[in-house]
Amino acid sequence: MVKVKASKIHGKGLFCTEKIQKHTVLGKCEVTDTQELNDYTLWVDNKMFDVTCDFKFINHSLEPNVVYYDDLTVVALKDIDPGEELTHQYE
Numbered sequence: 001m002v003k004v005k006a007s008k009i010h011g012k013g014l015f016c017t018e019k020i021q022k023h024t025v026l027g028k029c030e031v032t033d034t035q036e037l038n039d040y041t042l043w044v045d046n047k048m049f050d051v052t053c054d055f056k057f058i059n060h061s062l063e064p065n066v067v068y069y070d071d072l073t074v075v076a077l078k079d080i081d082p083g084e085e086l087t088h089q090y091e
Helices: none
Strands: 002-006 012-016 025-028 031-033 041-044 047-051 066-068 073-076
Touching: none
Parallel strands: none
Antiparallel strands: 002 012, 025 073, 031 047, 041 047, 066 073
């Protein structure tokens, strides 16, 4: 459903390989607890996690097409076409 490749936004990105419908659950982030901030750190409920799966390559956008929920599930906010980069809005 998704593939890592070079991104015009930043470094590597995660791209859709097939049509994804709005509200589709893409999966749950695999994470480890951390105390050190890095490029793949997520803050959830004042806790820091390092993302250890391909979801770490989802880049930032002010017009995101996916969201991370508090349980670290990644869900499509809209229909996403093949070839489109997955993005979320850092908060």
